[in-house]
Amino acid sequence: MRMYTENFLALFKLNAKIAPVTTTEQIPAPSKAADPKVAQIPLPLRPGLTILGVDEDQPGVPPPLRLFIAFNHRIMPQADDTACWTDSRAYEAWLQRYGRLLPEAEVVWEDIESDAALWRWATHGMCAQGLERAGEGAAPDEVDGFVLRNEFMADYEVRAPFERFGGDAWFDATGKPTRIHLHGKDIRPGEPGWERAKFVVRSSSAVWAAIVDHFAEAHFTICNQAVLASAQHLPPTHPLRRVIKPFLFHTPGANGATPLLLFPEWGLLHRTFPFTWAGFQHLLKDAFAPRPMVNFVDDLRRKRVHPEQAPGVDLAFFTEGTAWWEILEKFSHAIVRDSEGFNGYADDPAVKAWWGALGPDMTAGRTLADGLADVLGQLFCTATAFHAQAQNAGTYLRDPAFFSARLVPGINRANKEALHALCTLFCSAGLPTPMITGDLARHMPDAGSKAAALALKADIDALDLAMSARNSARRWPYRLLEPHRVALSITV
Numbered sequence: 001m002r003m004y005t006e007n008f009l010a011l012f013k014l015n016a017k018i019a020p021v022t023t024t025e026q027i028p029a030p031s032k033a034a035d036p037k038v039a040q041i042p043l044p045l046r047p048g049l050t051i052l053g054v055d056e057d058q059p060g061v062p063p064p065l066r067l068f069i070a071f072n073h074r075i076m077p078q079a080d081d082t083a084c085w086t087d088s089r090a091y092e093a094w095l096q097r098y099g100r101l102l103p104e105a106e107v108v109w110e111d112i113e114s115d116a117a118l119w120r121w122a123t124h125g126m127c128a129q130g131l132e133r134a135g136e137g138a139a140p141d142e143v144d145g146f147v148l149r150n151e152f153m154a155d156y157e158v159r160a161p162f163e164r165f166g167g168d169a170w171f172d173a174t175g176k177p178t179r180i181h182l183h184g185k186d187i188r189p190g191e192p193g194w195e196r197a198k199f200v201v202r203s204s205s206a207v208w209a210a211i212v213d214h215f216a217e218a219h220f221t222i223c224n225q226a227v228l229a230s231a232q233h234l235p236p237t238h239p240l241r242r243v244i245k246p247f248l249f250h251t252p253g254a255n256g257a258t259p260l261l262l263f264p265e266w267g268l269l270h271r272t273f274p275f276t277w278a279g280f281q282h283l284l285k286d287a288f289a290p291r292p293m294v295n296f297v298d299d300l301r302r303k304r305v306h307p308e309q310a311p312g313v314d315l316a317f318f319t320e321g322t323a324w325w326e327i328l329e330k331f332s333h334a335i336v337r338d339s340e341g342f343n344g345y346a347d348d349p350a351v352k353a354w355w356g357a358l359g360p361d362m363t364a365g366r367t368l369a370d371g372l373a374d375v376l377g378q379l380f381c382t383a384t385a386f387h388a389q390a391q392n393a394g395t396y397l398r399d400p401a402f403f404s405a406r407l408v409p410g411i412n413r414a415n416k417e418a419l420h421a422l423c424t425l426f427c428s429a430g431l432p433t434p435m436i437t438g439d440l441a442r443h444m445p446d447a448g449s450k451a452a453a454l455a456l457k458a459d460i461d462a463l464d465l466a467m468s469a470r471n472s473a474r475r476w477p478y479r480l481l482e483p484h485r486v487a488l489s490i491t492v
């Protein structure tokens with residue numbers, strides 16, 4: 001497998017050289033005419049799901065490269081080596097070669113294996129969006145507590161000799177771990193198997209976040225649907241297309257190679273993770289199951305983890321994510337209300353066609369007239385803050401004690417091959433990309449939308465200060481959503 005990933009690493013380095021746009025200011029204006037029959041690539045993970053086959057700013061994957069990718073999947077050996085990174089100094093030496101391609105580590109976690117760090121993982125880690133208030137199955141001391149559910153992942157079949165994922169981690173109302181329900185049994189702090197159970201929880205939740213929250217939700221559902229609908233129905237000068245363009249920059253390029261690169265049998269995801277082909281198909285079927293899009297804060301309220309519903313408990317990602325949602329929702333409402341180009345939008349045939357093409361999941365429970373600002377707010381939030389949270393594995397890939405993409409029975413360290421493959425998968429996430437702190441106003445189509453973008457810039461500056469103050473008071477600073485770390489679109 002090593003040669004397989006080395007080949008792709010070389011490919012990503014090459015891509016880094018030929019993708020020249022690195023700042024918000026350099027994002028080109030929309031250029032390609034709207035075309036309802038625009039080239040699309042089927043993504044055979046859900047009936048009718050296609051991704052935009054052309055990126056108006058960059059050439060697609062050339063045929064020889066397509067051949068190389070397919071050849072790499074088919075020819076390179078896959079032996080499922082079980083060696084793990086048990087020597088952290090050896091891992092540091094390995095990182096010297098690959099670390100510069102990864103997103104930077106935003107903060108040091110010195111005690112990842114402690115019980116307290118399990119709560120930190122559940123509220124700060126890349127899986128933090130999965131935390132919910134304890135409900136069904138809670139013990140008396142957990143009724144006002146929280147749960148991070150992964151036990152359902154035990155259903156996904158894995159290749160021998162790897163261990164299945166799983167583990168529901170339960171916490172009391174103060175965030176103290178009470179037990180882990182793993183593979184049908186409760187294990188409590190200090191009991192035999194407790195350390196192993198924590199490692200399984202961290203590993204399972206990281207795998208779910210990487211495949212489902214990051215790829216399925218952010219890349220292929222919300223951003224993909226929005227950019228595909230806009231290529232189909234909005235002319236390049238249309239105000240709606242111009243407003244959303246910076247948030248969708250390079251989305252077709254980032255997504256376009258994935259049917260070829262990520263999802264085939266013995267493709268990058270199948271090899272990186274331990275699932276059998278049937279187990280992987282099972283997981284993807286669940287990941288891409290149709291579900292109505294709920295906006296960020298309504299989802300938190302439904303799970304009873306909105307910061308207002310958890311006074312005295314620092315749910316760091318939910319606190320900072322809500323702060324981002326509020327300013328991005330304010331921006332989307334200002335656009336819809338104040339942009340001259342949006343006058344009469346509910347009767348604009350192009351906007352109506354765009355809305356229809358978003359599909360029932362994205363528009364569920366909304367009409368165009370009263371739901372456009374909400375859908376745009378959720379799109380902006382997903383492409384920026386949510387993606388920054390779910391994809392930034394830079395910290396966790398730098399220490400093999402965090403998790404493993406494949407569980408080797410009895411070992412609480414990352415599998416070498418799997419970590420090498422994960423670094424390949426995430427290496428392009430460390431490349432320069434347009435950021436939300438850049439000059440967004442220059443891309444807006446009229447006076448009203450430019451004013452909204454300038455107001456957003458002021459809100460981001462204020463958020464930066466407020467977040468710094470909150471982080472100074474935190475036991476563990478949460479830095480993933482600091483404005484200078486938040487990209488403008490899912491370019492990688």
Ligand SMILES: [Fe+2]
Nearest residue numbers: 214391490492
């Ligand atoms: Fe991404």
